[in-house]
Amino acid sequence: MLTVQAMTTYIGHKQIIKQGSFEVAAGDIAGLIGPNGAGKTTIMKTILGLMVFTGQIQINHQTVLEQDHHALAKVGALIEHPAIYPFLTGWDNLRLYAQTAANIQTVVTQLAMTTFIRQKAKDYSLGMKQKLGIALALLNQPELVLLDEPMNGLDIEATILVRKIIKQYARNGTTFLISSHILGELQKIMTDVILVNEGRIVLNQPVHKLNQLRQQRCHFVTDDIPTTVKLLQAQKIPIKSVHDGLSIDRGYLFQVQDLLAAHNLHLLALSPYDISFEQLIVRLLTQGNGVGR
Numbered sequence: 001m002l003t004v005q006a007m008t009t010y011i012g013h014k015q016i017i018k019q020g021s022f023e024v025a026a027g028d029i030a031g032l033i034g035p036n037g038a039g040k041t042t043i044m045k046t047i048l049g050l051m052v053f054t055g056q057i058q059i060n061h062q063t064v065l066e067q068d069h070h071a072l073a074k075v076g077a078l079i080e081h082p083a084i085y086p087f088l089t090g091w092d093n094l095r096l097y098a099q100t101a102a103n104i105q106t107v108v109t110q111l112a113m114t115t116f117i118r119q120k121a122k123d124y125s126l127g128m129k130q131k132l133g134i135a136l137a138l139l140n141q142p143e144l145v146l147l148d149e150p151m152n153g154l155d156i157e158a159t160i161l162v163r164k165i166i167k168q169y170a171r172n173g174t175t176f177l178i179s180s181h182i183l184g185e186l187q188k189i190m191t192d193v194i195l196v197n198e199g200r201i202v203l204n205q206p207v208h209k210l211n212q213l214r215q216q217r218c219h220f221v222t223d224d225i226p227t228t229v230k231l232l233q234a235q236k237i238p239i240k241s242v243h244d245g246l247s248i249d250r251g252y253l254f255q256v257q258d259l260l261a262a263h264n265l266h267l268l269a270l271s272p273y274d275i276s277f278e279q280l281i282v283r284l285l286t287q288g289n290g291v292g293r
Protein backbone atom coordinates (compact mmCIF):
# COMPACT_ATOMS: atom_id res chain seq x y z
CA MET A 1 0.00 0.00 0.00
CA LEU A 2 2.86 2.30 0.97
CA THR A 3 6.13 1.68 -0.84
CA VAL A 4 9.25 3.71 -0.20
CA GLN A 5 12.30 3.08 -2.34
CA ALA A 6 15.76 4.56 -1.88
CA MET A 7 14.36 7.62 -0.11
CA THR A 8 17.06 10.23 0.52
CA THR A 9 15.84 13.35 2.29
CA TYR A 10 17.79 16.55 2.46
CA ILE A 11 17.77 19.52 4.78
CA GLY A 12 19.99 22.00 2.98
CA HIS A 13 22.83 19.86 1.64
CA LYS A 14 22.68 17.44 4.57
CA GLN A 15 21.27 13.96 3.97
CA ILE A 16 18.89 13.24 6.84
CA ILE A 17 17.40 10.00 5.48
CA LYS A 18 19.83 7.87 3.51
CA GLN A 19 18.55 5.51 0.82
CA GLY A 20 15.65 4.32 2.97
CA SER A 21 13.42 1.56 1.60
CA PHE A 22 10.44 -0.10 3.23
CA GLU A 23 6.87 -1.10 2.56
CA VAL A 24 3.63 -1.37 4.49
CA ALA A 25 0.77 -3.54 3.24
CA ALA A 26 -2.89 -2.43 3.33
CA GLY A 27 -4.44 -2.76 6.78
CA ASP A 28 -1.07 -3.19 8.50
CA ILE A 29 0.02 -1.10 11.48
CA ALA A 30 3.72 -0.36 11.10
CA GLY A 31 5.64 0.94 14.10
CA LEU A 32 8.39 3.38 13.18
CA ILE A 33 10.97 2.89 15.91
CA GLY A 34 14.33 4.53 16.50
CA PRO A 35 16.37 6.68 18.89
CA ASN A 36 15.96 10.45 19.20
CA GLY A 37 17.08 12.16 16.03
CA ALA A 38 17.04 8.91 14.02
CA GLY A 39 14.79 10.43 11.35
CA LYS A 40 11.25 9.20 12.15
CA THR A 41 9.53 12.58 11.82
CA THR A 42 11.55 13.36 8.71
CA ILE A 43 10.41 10.09 7.10
CA MET A 44 6.78 10.98 7.80
CA LYS A 45 7.20 14.53 6.50
CA THR A 46 8.87 13.19 3.35
CA ILE A 47 5.96 10.81 2.71
CA LEU A 48 3.68 13.83 2.99
CA GLY A 49 5.69 15.56 0.27
CA LEU A 50 6.91 18.25 2.66
CA MET A 51 10.65 17.68 2.24
CA VAL A 52 13.21 17.77 -0.54
CA PHE A 53 13.93 14.16 -1.42
CA THR A 54 15.12 11.72 -4.06
CA GLY A 55 13.89 8.15 -4.52
CA GLN A 56 10.33 6.98 -4.91
CA ILE A 57 7.31 7.05 -2.62
CA GLN A 58 4.12 5.34 -3.76
CA ILE A 59 0.76 5.28 -2.01
CA ASN A 60 -1.65 2.84 -3.63
CA HIS A 61 0.59 2.84 -6.71
CA GLN A 62 0.38 6.64 -7.00
CA THR A 63 3.67 8.49 -6.79
CA VAL A 64 4.21 11.29 -4.25
CA LEU A 65 6.03 14.24 -5.76
CA GLU A 66 7.13 17.46 -4.09
CA GLN A 67 5.00 19.43 -6.55
CA ASP A 68 2.09 16.99 -6.93
CA HIS A 69 0.22 15.77 -3.87
CA HIS A 70 -2.60 13.85 -5.61
CA ALA A 71 -1.34 10.61 -4.07
CA LEU A 72 -2.03 12.14 -0.64
CA ALA A 73 -5.78 12.63 -1.16
CA LYS A 74 -6.65 9.72 1.15
CA VAL A 75 -3.84 10.26 3.67
CA GLY A 76 -4.38 11.57 7.20
CA ALA A 77 -1.54 12.69 9.44
CA LEU A 78 -0.62 13.95 12.87
CA ILE A 79 2.98 15.11 12.81
CA GLU A 80 4.60 16.95 15.72
CA HIS A 81 1.99 19.40 17.09
CA PRO A 82 -1.51 19.21 15.65
CA ALA A 83 -2.28 22.11 13.29
CA ILE A 84 -5.16 23.62 15.26
CA TYR A 85 -6.66 27.09 15.02
CA PRO A 86 -6.94 28.17 18.69
CA PHE A 87 -9.81 30.64 18.23
CA LEU A 88 -12.03 28.11 16.46
CA THR A 89 -13.95 25.40 18.28
CA GLY A 90 -12.83 21.79 17.85
CA TRP A 91 -15.85 21.22 15.60
CA ASP A 92 -14.98 24.19 13.37
CA ASN A 93 -11.37 23.02 13.15
CA LEU A 94 -12.66 19.70 11.85
CA ARG A 95 -15.14 21.47 9.55
CA LEU A 96 -12.23 23.16 7.73
CA TYR A 97 -11.12 19.78 6.39
CA ALA A 98 -14.22 17.56 6.54
CA GLN A 99 -15.88 16.36 3.36
CA THR A 100 -19.22 15.87 5.19
CA ALA A 101 -20.71 16.75 8.59
CA ALA A 102 -21.27 13.02 9.08
CA ASN A 103 -17.52 12.48 8.89
CA ILE A 104 -17.03 15.01 11.71
CA GLN A 105 -19.69 13.36 13.84
CA THR A 106 -18.07 9.94 13.32
CA VAL A 107 -14.64 10.93 14.65
CA VAL A 108 -16.08 13.07 17.46
CA THR A 109 -18.15 10.12 18.68
CA GLN A 110 -15.36 7.58 18.21
CA LEU A 111 -12.87 9.69 20.17
CA ALA A 112 -15.39 10.60 22.90
CA MET A 113 -15.01 14.35 22.25
CA THR A 114 -18.68 15.35 22.49
CA THR A 115 -18.31 17.17 25.82
CA PHE A 116 -15.68 19.65 24.61
CA ILE A 117 -15.92 19.76 20.82
CA ARG A 118 -17.94 23.04 20.88
CA GLN A 119 -15.36 24.82 23.05
CA LYS A 120 -12.65 27.00 21.55
CA ALA A 121 -9.46 24.98 21.01
CA LYS A 122 -7.38 27.57 22.92
CA ASP A 123 -9.01 26.30 26.12
CA TYR A 124 -8.14 22.64 25.45
CA SER A 125 -5.78 20.64 27.63
CA LEU A 126 -2.79 18.87 26.02
CA GLY A 127 -4.74 15.62 25.80
CA MET A 128 -7.82 17.31 24.30
CA LYS A 129 -5.63 18.95 21.63
CA GLN A 130 -4.02 15.61 20.92
CA LYS A 131 -7.42 13.97 20.51
CA LEU A 132 -8.43 16.72 18.09
CA GLY A 133 -5.19 16.13 16.17
CA ILE A 134 -5.96 12.41 15.93
CA ALA A 135 -9.54 13.24 14.88
CA LEU A 136 -8.15 15.43 12.07
CA ALA A 137 -5.91 12.55 10.95
CA LEU A 138 -8.83 10.08 10.92
CA LEU A 139 -11.31 12.41 9.23
CA ASN A 140 -12.77 11.47 5.80
CA GLN A 141 -12.02 7.72 6.00
CA PRO A 142 -8.32 7.84 5.11
CA GLU A 143 -6.57 4.88 3.50
CA LEU A 144 -3.21 5.71 5.06
CA VAL A 145 -2.65 7.44 8.42
CA LEU A 146 0.70 8.73 9.70
CA LEU A 147 0.83 9.34 13.45
CA ASP A 148 3.91 10.82 15.13
CA GLU A 149 3.77 10.06 18.87
CA PRO A 150 -0.06 9.81 18.94
CA MET A 151 -0.29 8.90 22.63
CA ASN A 152 1.50 12.11 23.73
CA GLY A 153 -0.46 13.74 26.54
CA LEU A 154 -3.27 11.16 26.53
CA ASP A 155 -4.50 9.71 29.83
CA ILE A 156 -4.91 5.95 30.29
CA GLU A 157 -8.54 5.88 29.22
CA ALA A 158 -7.86 7.92 26.07
CA THR A 159 -4.79 5.79 25.27
CA ILE A 160 -6.87 2.61 25.44
CA LEU A 161 -9.57 4.24 23.31
CA VAL A 162 -7.11 5.44 20.63
CA ARG A 163 -5.49 2.00 20.55
CA LYS A 164 -8.92 0.43 20.01
CA ILE A 165 -9.82 2.90 17.25
CA ILE A 166 -6.53 2.35 15.41
CA LYS A 167 -7.11 -1.42 15.44
CA GLN A 168 -10.70 -0.95 14.28
CA TYR A 169 -9.65 1.28 11.35
CA ALA A 170 -6.91 -1.19 10.42
CA ARG A 171 -9.41 -4.06 10.42
CA ASN A 172 -11.42 -2.02 7.92
CA GLY A 173 -8.36 -1.67 5.67
CA THR A 174 -6.72 1.60 6.80
CA THR A 175 -2.92 1.40 6.85
CA PHE A 176 -0.98 3.02 9.70
CA LEU A 177 2.57 4.25 10.14
CA ILE A 178 3.03 5.17 13.80
CA SER A 179 6.07 6.40 15.68
CA SER A 180 6.32 6.18 19.44
CA HIS A 181 9.01 6.12 22.08
CA ILE A 182 6.81 3.92 24.20
CA LEU A 183 7.68 0.52 22.77
CA GLY A 184 5.23 -1.28 25.04
CA GLU A 185 2.46 0.87 23.61
CA LEU A 186 3.39 0.15 20.00
CA GLN A 187 3.78 -3.53 20.79
CA LYS A 188 0.11 -3.70 21.68
CA ILE A 189 -1.00 -2.65 18.20
CA MET A 190 1.70 -2.94 15.56
CA THR A 191 1.86 -5.75 13.03
CA ASP A 192 5.16 -4.61 11.49
CA VAL A 193 8.34 -2.94 12.66
CA ILE A 194 10.37 -0.40 10.75
CA LEU A 195 13.56 0.32 12.63
CA VAL A 196 15.44 3.51 11.81
CA ASN A 197 18.84 4.57 13.08
CA GLU A 198 20.96 7.53 12.02
CA GLY A 199 18.80 8.08 8.96
CA ARG A 200 18.99 4.49 7.75
CA ILE A 201 16.29 1.84 7.71
CA VAL A 202 17.86 -0.94 9.75
CA LEU A 203 14.96 -3.37 9.53
CA ASN A 204 11.45 -3.81 8.07
CA GLN A 205 9.84 -6.98 9.38
CA PRO A 206 6.50 -8.33 10.54
CA VAL A 207 6.34 -8.55 14.33
CA HIS A 208 5.84 -12.33 14.27
CA LYS A 209 9.17 -12.75 12.45
CA LEU A 210 10.95 -10.51 14.95
CA ASN A 211 9.49 -12.54 17.78
CA GLN A 212 11.33 -15.56 16.38
CA LEU A 213 14.60 -13.64 16.84
CA ARG A 214 13.71 -13.15 20.50
CA GLN A 215 13.82 -16.89 21.13
CA GLN A 216 17.55 -17.06 21.07
CA ARG A 217 18.84 -18.39 24.35
CA CYS A 218 18.52 -21.41 26.63
CA HIS A 219 18.78 -21.60 30.38
CA PHE A 220 20.01 -24.88 31.79
CA VAL A 221 21.04 -26.47 35.05
CA THR A 222 23.39 -29.45 35.49
CA ASP A 223 24.29 -31.58 38.48
CA ASP A 224 27.75 -29.96 38.61
CA ILE A 225 27.75 -26.32 37.57
CA PRO A 226 31.44 -25.48 38.33
CA THR A 227 32.68 -28.43 36.20
CA THR A 228 30.21 -27.52 33.43
CA VAL A 229 31.53 -23.95 33.40
CA LYS A 230 35.15 -25.14 33.10
CA LEU A 231 34.23 -27.59 30.35
CA LEU A 232 32.34 -25.05 28.22
CA GLN A 233 34.94 -22.34 28.75
CA ALA A 234 37.64 -24.76 27.57
CA GLN A 235 35.57 -25.27 24.41
CA LYS A 236 35.22 -21.46 24.02
CA ILE A 237 31.42 -21.65 24.23
CA PRO A 238 30.13 -18.29 25.50
CA ILE A 239 28.12 -18.81 28.70
CA LYS A 240 26.45 -16.54 31.21
CA SER A 241 25.55 -17.28 34.81
CA VAL A 242 21.87 -16.81 35.51
CA HIS A 243 20.36 -17.26 38.96
CA ASP A 244 20.56 -21.01 39.58
CA GLY A 245 22.13 -22.08 36.28
CA LEU A 246 23.73 -21.09 33.00
CA SER A 247 22.61 -19.50 29.78
CA ILE A 248 23.85 -20.15 26.23
CA ASP A 249 22.94 -19.06 22.74
CA ARG A 250 20.51 -21.61 21.34
CA GLY A 251 22.89 -22.36 18.45
CA TYR A 252 25.22 -24.13 20.92
CA LEU A 253 22.52 -26.36 22.38
CA PHE A 254 23.34 -29.66 20.66
CA GLN A 255 27.11 -29.17 21.13
CA VAL A 256 26.59 -28.52 24.84
CA GLN A 257 24.33 -31.55 25.23
CA ASP A 258 26.95 -33.78 23.55
CA LEU A 259 29.75 -32.38 25.73
CA LEU A 260 27.77 -32.92 28.92
CA ALA A 261 26.99 -36.52 27.96
CA ALA A 262 30.63 -37.20 27.04
CA HIS A 263 31.77 -35.91 30.46
CA ASN A 264 29.14 -37.68 32.49
CA LEU A 265 27.35 -34.48 33.46
CA HIS A 266 23.56 -34.50 33.69
CA LEU A 267 21.01 -31.90 32.65
CA LEU A 268 18.56 -31.22 35.46
CA ALA A 269 16.60 -28.50 33.66
CA LEU A 270 16.54 -26.89 30.24
CA SER A 271 14.30 -24.04 29.14
CA PRO A 272 14.18 -21.64 26.20
CA TYR A 273 14.55 -18.03 27.19
CA ASP A 274 13.12 -15.12 25.18
CA ILE A 275 14.83 -11.78 25.34
CA SER A 276 12.37 -8.91 25.73
CA PHE A 277 11.22 -6.94 22.70
CA GLU A 278 13.08 -3.95 24.09
CA GLN A 279 16.33 -5.94 24.44
CA LEU A 280 15.96 -7.16 20.86
CA ILE A 281 15.48 -3.62 19.53
CA VAL A 282 18.54 -2.38 21.43
CA ARG A 283 20.55 -5.33 20.11
CA LEU A 284 19.46 -4.67 16.51
CA LEU A 285 20.29 -0.98 16.87
CA THR A 286 23.74 -1.65 18.30
CA GLN A 287 24.54 -4.43 15.81
CA GLY A 288 23.15 -2.25 13.01
CA ASN A 289 22.61 -5.32 10.84
CA GLY A 290 20.14 -4.80 8.03
CA VAL A 291 17.44 -7.45 7.89
CA GLY A 292 15.15 -7.07 4.91
CA ARG A 293 11.52 -8.02 4.73
Ligand SMILES: Nc1ncnc2c1ncn2[C@@H]1O[C@H](COP(=O)(O)OP(=O)(O)OP(=O)(O)O)[C@@H](O)[C@H]1O
Pocket residue numbers: 011016034035036037038039040041042043
Ligand atom coordinates in the same frame (compact mmCIF):
# COMPACT_ATOMS: atom_id res chain seq x y z
N1 LIG B 1 15.47 21.99 10.44
C1 LIG B 1 16.50 21.16 10.58
N2 LIG B 1 17.74 21.54 10.25
C2 LIG B 1 18.80 20.70 10.36
N3 LIG B 1 18.71 19.44 10.81
C3 LIG B 1 17.49 19.00 11.17
C4 LIG B 1 16.32 19.83 11.08
N4 LIG B 1 15.26 19.09 11.47
C5 LIG B 1 15.74 17.89 11.82
N5 LIG B 1 17.07 17.83 11.64
C6 LIG B 1 17.95 16.67 11.91
O1 LIG B 1 17.40 15.55 11.27
C7 LIG B 1 17.62 14.40 12.05
C8 LIG B 1 16.33 13.62 12.16
O2 LIG B 1 15.38 14.38 12.91
P1 LIG B 1 13.92 13.82 13.19
O3 LIG B 1 13.16 14.90 13.87
O4 LIG B 1 13.38 13.27 11.93
O5 LIG B 1 14.23 12.62 14.20
P2 LIG B 1 13.22 11.76 15.08
O6 LIG B 1 13.63 10.34 14.88
O7 LIG B 1 11.82 12.11 14.75
O8 LIG B 1 13.62 12.23 16.53
P3 LIG B 1 12.77 12.29 17.91
O9 LIG B 1 12.56 10.88 18.31
O10 LIG B 1 13.70 12.99 18.82
O11 LIG B 1 11.50 13.02 17.63
C9 LIG B 1 18.20 14.84 13.37
O12 LIG B 1 19.57 14.55 13.39
C10 LIG B 1 17.97 16.34 13.38
O13 LIG B 1 19.04 16.98 14.01
